Amino acid sequence: MTNSTTLAVAQLGPINSGESRESVVSRLCALLQGAADAGANIVTFPELALTTFFPRTWVEEQEDIDQFFESSMPSPATQPLFDLAQQLNISFYLGYAELTEDGRRFNTSILVNGEGRIVGKYRKIHLPGHSDRKDAPFQHLEKRYFEIGDLGFPVFTDRGRRISMCLCNDRRWPETFRVASLNGAELMLLGYNTPVHNIHWQEPEHLRMFHHRLSLQAAAYQNSLWICAAGKAGEEDGSVLIGGSCIVSPAGEIVAQTTSTGDELIFAIADFDLGEHFRRNIFNFAAHRRPEFYGAITDPRPGRVTDADVE
Ligand code: ING
Secondary structure, eight states, X not given: OOSEEEEEEEEXXXXXXXXXXXXXXXXXXXXXXXXXXXTOSEEEOOTTTTSOOGGGSOOOXXXXXXXXXXXXXXXXXXXXXXXXXXXXXXXXXXXXXXXXXXXXXXXXXXXXXXXXXXXXXXXXXXXXXOSSOOSSSSOOXXXXXXXXXXXXXXXXXXXXXXXXXXXXXXXXXXXXXXXXXXXXXXEEEEEEOOBSSOSSSOOOTHHHHHHHHHHHHHHHHHTTOEEEEEEBOEEETTEEEOOOOEEEOTTSOEEEEOSSSSSEEEEEEEEHHHHHHHHHTTTOHHHHOOGGGOGXXXXXXXXXOOSSOOO
């Protein structure tokens, strides 16, 4: 394979409240080093990879909420990760909570190149859950803590690859991948924090892993994408998060997946000619798509709205 890039996904085990950013960054650096030692070119880390998944908890005061946010990137705590990337000439995707200079808050991911420079940014568009306090063992307060992302689904070029990014719940919405693919993406990087338990109904636990894989495999195949999905996994502050970090080919096959719920690296030598076969034939958008019939997709009608709990 001449047209290949070696992809790594770096799954994180739990980050419990109280673990310092310095401690987490040393875990991230160990994973980055391991990926480089194995010859990887691009490493994907999880969503909100610097702290516990704090949207599971109701925090009253804004100053207490802001302890989970980064007001600069790289920050002093994350600078070692950027320095190591430059030293190793390896690129990485990192998810974190962004506090902008003008006081806006986003669930954000960045793409950092092999010179340790930020070459892309994405802000989460599909924020699941609720903004009010639920009488439940865990909350899902992304609508309370973050604004809806305002950057769309852009494509960035690094190492000759056309790369898009998304975050967690975005993967459940086919529009995420279709828009990225229409924008020219050939590789999608994403991180996630997915709880095993649903706080709204007795959802069989196995469905969480099934829907995680189903979403990724369908998206990869239908949009001729390589997809790297990095989870934060394991029991974190009493809440269990699924593992199942994986790399999916444009054929929709899972070509690598984690077997633990801890810090773990997986790899794939991705042949980017594979996506071309699908893009030029079965999913040749110019030849086969009929957007003149797709108007309902962007219709702002709220659609099926119930007064049931939002998930
Ligand atoms: N987490 C979950 C996710 O989309 C969720 C929330 C789980 C929504 C299961 C619906 C069903 O994987 C984040 N962080 O979006």
